[in-house]
Amino acid sequence: MSSLFDTVQAGDLLLANRIVMAPLTRNRAPDAIPTPLMAEYYAQRATAGLLITEATAISHQGQGYADVPGLYGTEQLDGWKHVTQAVHDEGGKIVVQLWHVGRVSHCELQPDGGQPVAPSAITAKTKTVLIRDGVPTFVATSEPRALDAGELPEIVHTYRAAALNAVDTAGFDGVEIHGANGYLLDQFLKNGSNQRTDDYGGPIRNRARLMLEATRAIVDAIGGGRTGIRLSPVTPANDAFDSDPQPLFEYVVKQLAKLNLAYVHLIVGATGGPREMPERPFDYAALKAAYRAAGGKGAWMVNNGYDKATAEQALKDGADLVAFGKPFIANPDLVRRLRLDAPLNEPDKATFYGGGAEGYTDYPVLSNE
Template sequence: MPHSTFTLFDPVRVGDMSLANRVVMAPLTRNRAPDAIPTPLMAQYYAQRASAGLLITEATAISHQGQGYADVPGLYGTEQIDGWKQVTKSVHAVGGKIVVQLWHVGRVSHTSLQPNGGKPVAPSAITAKTKTVLIQDGVPSFVDTSEPRALQAYELPDIVHTYQAAARNAVETAGFDGVEIHAANGYLLDQFLKSGSNQRRDDFGGSIENRARLLLEVVRAITGAIGGGRTGIRLSPVTPANDAFDPDPQPLFDYLVRELAEFNLAYIHIIEGATGGARDLPDRPFDYVGVRRAYRAAGGKGAWMVNNGLDKALAEDALKQGADLVAFGRPFIANPDLVERLRRNKPWNVGDRNTYYGGGAKGYTDYPTLGKA
């Protein structure tokens, strides 16, 4: 087993990015972008947390069709790109690095959020047993997702192109240091990967190779446009989030990471266990060390990022066992100075769950740092 001598606070080169430390802020949906446009308040929020070695933005829709929740940002219109420019400028002004997570929710949406009130799209016309967030009069509510329609094969090249265009917008115009492809948590690319949501009988369904096809085409298009060194990917092999399920995930993800090795990605971001929940799922065993070994054996050189329910001790142990980066999610909501708290072994603020989704500055940019506590 690897036994790294690196600490959380040592610098690291990740693809084309030089990071000041190995602590990453994971993507956190906060529903504070009306009309999908990033706001000055969002610029303040990310700049407050820029002491992380890398910030990964909240999931950001690549198209109107890709929207699945109220007041989440997009990256497909001029006003949206201009809003993100202010975010990246604010983060870079304080020495931070930031990538945007590119998102298509697929079936995890509601007709009220779709173009012309249409059905959400999916690999197969199977409704997700999950909920999305709508906001009325400033108050968030959780509602059942709508019945989706199955994407036609001829529609898939346009989705690939839309991912590529969003990546170009992100790096060349909005000023991001890179992108993270969201292929986790039961959203569109993950829906294609997993047989519970993909029952197609064409070249994008059935075998592992076919179910991975769309994701690999997206990766090829994005890396061709902005380079592998500016591209990361997020995977969640066994999470039940958003009704994601595959009865045999090990060979699926072993195959996928071997294929990803050829793209010289900046990093692979793995959610261990149930997203935002238990790290160990007895009914869904998975060999995370094995999947990392499969990636390395295939020549994959990207940084290996682990995520889910980590505290300092678990994060340090992950580095000792071969991870290169560790991502913290919810702790960053209430602790903009989480890196300093980790460094000094100080207690963490507790987040106000009532302000996680939607709202303004309260529960967003008003958490105290150590110097102001």
């Protein structure tokens, strides 16, 4: 049986272990520019088999939270170069999560104070983060406008450009497409947020069209072996809902199987909540079986509240990688702590979003004794 500490191949990426640092929004990139403090933060955690960055906006329109990084300006790319170099200097591997938030945004964060965009003009019943008087503040999202079909090719092009920027300029080992948690691509997938009547709405194949077009464009640009994708079939995060997710996501993974991706990153259950959701039943084993039967060879990554014991069970059950989120916030040496069964530091929730080094780069590591 595979151990959490065994090497594994994920597409073109040979990973030192099966422990992945999940993407964690920390709101410490003023003007969307990665900082030297961020380079320190990621380098501290480089013993993970793979680091996935915090979600990173592919365009100004794609931004939905204050002080999150971007991947579309020269200063942003220069900032990320320092991050990737710091991680590589520590022997780590790092991919950037490509993000367009769609309707999960606020007018204050959009170009020229415009409306956020969405598949349909339906306001998300959720909140975003603005900085008010220097303090991160949760506020309701703004009413979005529905994207015109003529705008969608440009969004696909922007995903492609962001992937090329990430790999060729910023030095990332690959990218992860954020197709989860009620953001733009997930909004198009799910009929709770997509009520279009054109070629991007209605039947499953139409609702999956934008996600698959963006993924194919990225694969054409940088190769499937450096491309992963994150999916969340049943999470209620950001007002995400589909009336019949099983056939929807089985269709999606069958199409993704043709693209030779590095990995599929699956959120099991409710993001940041229970993995078991009787009110939203979903057969994850059937989803993986559909992917493999269609020829999908990418590593299968699971995520959502795992500890060492449940992660090892997930590997027994067929997962290839397990992503850990909050434990990595307070434990930069999480891999070592898991290997030694050492106690874990508890994260300070008050410093999750915004701020400086406190609660970010100042958590203690185990001594070498």
